Amino acid sequence: MKKIIGKDSENHIRKFFKKNNWHPLEFQIEAWESYLKGESGIIQVPTGYGKTYAALMGPLLKLKELKYSKGINILLVTPLKALSRDLKKSILDAIQFFDPNITVGIRNGDTSNYIKKKQTIKPPNILITTPESLTLLIANKESNKLFRNLFSIIIDEWHELMGCKRGNQCELALSWLRGNNKNIQIWGMSATIGNIEEAASSILGLSFKKPKIIKSNIVKNIEIKSIIPNNIGTFPWSGHLGIKSHKSLLKEIDKDKSTLIFTNTRNQSERWFQCLRYFNPDMEQNIALHHGSLDKEARKYVEEGVKEGSIKWVVCTSSLDLGVDFQPVDQIVQIGSAKNIGRLIQRAGRSAHKPGGISKILFMPTNALELLEISAMRKLINKGITEKINIPELSYDVLLQHLVTLACGPGFDPRIEKERIKNCLSFRNLKDEDWQWCLDFLEYGGRCLKAYPKYKKIEKIYDSINKKDFTYTVRDKTLIRIHKYNIGTITSDKSVIVKYIKGKSLGSLEENFASKLKIGDTFFFAGKMLEFIKIRDMILYVKNSSQKSSMIPAWIGGQMVISDLLSKNIRKEISLTNNLFDYKEFINEELKSLLPILGKQKEISNIPKENQLLTEIYSFNGFKTLFVFPLEGKFVNEGIAFLWALRFVNLNKTTFSITANDFGFSLTSTENYDFSVLNNYLSYFMSIKNLEKDLESAINFSELTKNKFKNIAQISGLINNNNPSKLKTSNQLSISSNLLFEVFNKYENNHLLLKQSYEEVKKQQLEIDRINSSLQRMSKLDLILNKTEYPSPFAFPLLVERLNNTLSNETIEERVNKLIKSYEKY
């Protein structure tokens, strides 16, 4: 590449820093020098140390030197809409110095149609956008023109995207942009993760040799303090909250200090907000709520309030994990285990942004055993170990969506596109036949089926000169509109907008919750007590209510699961606690507070040592339950649960209900099932022979695949939850994913999307590789099989959790029989 920028110009950057009285950090200098040499790569620095300027200085300088050419020149992709405004502000500051004529625009779900249109006619030099809005831009017929002069892409907070399908979507979009313009320089930014090389390769493509990896030597010290309730007897075992112990929390946090209180779910954040405000009436104006389902104006108000200092405490979810350049806050509270070291570090990082400063985080457990997690986490953090982020592979649903996006936009030549896509890390193992299947699926509706006379989606348009060449496009305007409405990989139930009858919008709820409301019902949402008035056209009208209600909506969201790394260390921690009773002085606060509970565990059953596998059998009210504690994290535990359930029913026919959490799993049967067969057939249960086959048949018996298929059907465009409102026929197009699942199963069992559902259950949900290694680990352990008279402290949380899954090899008739005997009607 031609070198356009010399040392002289680089001084311009230094001048900019000097003018602001900043001293460029080492990694920042390294980043722009590397950029100016024409390199691409990734910058790994903790949040809050000026990553943005590190990545931006080079491209800005280039833009200034090149003078602006038409179209978008620099693209900034960020995972959260909320980050855009602050990014724009920092860029505007820099532009004032570099060249005030440079234009900056934001384009995301909150951007008005008017602005969007203006942007397409006269694109800004720098565009800040999200993966979804970027994909929407590509689906524009003019997208080739828009990106013609793109020379630089910056991906912010890549660690947030790479582990999910949004990351896949991003990879595919990048592959297209790279393909069109070989000279684009791409830089990613990431927090500290265990596999930064893979992260770099996923944004740059496999063919990119030697991505530059810039790490800073900034060390962040983190201090975790657990809030331990005075009376361990009142310690919440499980269930959502631990709100009971709010007093202990209130004692620890300062009313005058700015505070972020992180919860793991939106439902939890509503509850804690309600609780904190109730017990601090004098702070009513200073406590706020922030989560992803609230109206954007409300969120904006809170963000500004924190900046100005008028709002002191914010109860929030991962919606505030990233960015939103608050001045660093004074206090951070984490309610419930963060389950993942990376996340905890990131949240802790929202306080004390100064290099070398100490980030403090207060941890409020929601069940006793979480204290073990924190104790293990602290040890890992002190050693500086962080998790890897697994990149989901071969997501055909995302691929299908991407291909339709291209076909809606400029069209695509399959020969060219295939190479680009196979160059993506997550699609490197794409087989030719599966690629062909995807094309057939989109063009004809499927291969093994008769041609559908009326089916249409993408179609070939032949080149007028080179008669053999063609591109795939979508012609039908309605299809394009439906597709654009449904771009994205974040699936959710249909949502309903909540509005005051007088007009102000509060946010959105899932339809499922809304459909259960009766007129006059009151519920708590957006921090307010609301009365349900009516529902029209997917808008739920409410008014304020003074009645009290304990009804709080729940949202289906990504589940947080303990990471591999963490679970290994929790096992150690638990084993260790066996010795605690003798050396009480030497242990940390968390473990000390757990002693009464651990003592109870020891009394009723055992505390498993590292070389033991603990199982318990407990009978109650005609139910018989087996508890097993592999301590492998929820999903792996669930996988082993399915496997064992299948192996049990192979020995003795029955129906099990299965529950799993991070510590273990339970199998419950209504009959007097003899679980002691475990002793005699132990090697059968631990066997990794036929693991894949057994797991597959276990999955077959369960609903897991159907649940995965629901998301896949949405992403691949089989089910369109969002329809342009003008489309009157939309309800004629509604079909349940279960029905689709059955139809595909019946007529085309090689269906790639069915295959993907199986693979996702096996690989991503139950993590077959981890099941394999944990069976091998477990087979070396000594089995302890305790019959307990009371549920042990370890077993209790599993016992109170709701029904999760069922595995049965009985006939429908037999099951109906039992159901009728003891059923609840719905």
Add this chain to the structure above:
Amino acid sequence: MKNIKTCPSTNFSWKGTKIELYASQVLFIPLTRELLISDVHIGKAEYFQLNGIPLTNNEDENNINRIYKLINQFKPRKLVILGDLFHSRFSLNKNLIYKVERLFKNFKNKIELIEGNHDKGCKINGISYLKEKKSLNLIFTHEPIKKKDNNKLNICGHYHPKLILKNNQDKLSFKCFAFDSINNNLYLPSFGDLTGGFLCKKHFKKWAIISENNIVEIS
């Protein structure tokens, strides 16, 4: 424990009129030899295909074959379809029209269609479209009649009733017949294979269709 026997049909009686409910998703009135089905939604797959969603059409063959079989089995005086024989006028093609017309031709004067909301604009030769039909102390309609007549039972479709059986061990869902004793409506399950369903209200009496030859009363 009392076991449920496999039972292909069950009886329901309305002020002296005997009505039989079958696991094959049909309702039969022995006195008049009328056979009732509802909500077949022929052409649903095509409608999806038109909108870029590849669903197979095999189910329509199935649906029509099932109707043939039932007519031969029951030898009714009339087959009354309680509406939504078709899914949409946009998805009717020659092939489908041919199959349906042949069905009606083969059983000339035997089949009657009460027009449902989905049937609008689906004009087919040889079919007489009715708004509603009275028979004995029964009224057949597509959508439930809202005005209650104490003496008459309204037999209708439209609703696609479904129920969930569940305890803290297990959960299964089935199509069903449903009786609303407050408004005197008897709902038929949707006949079409590609049709979904909606959960019934609590106070309804229900008959779950467990399999092709097993129907179970749930109350």
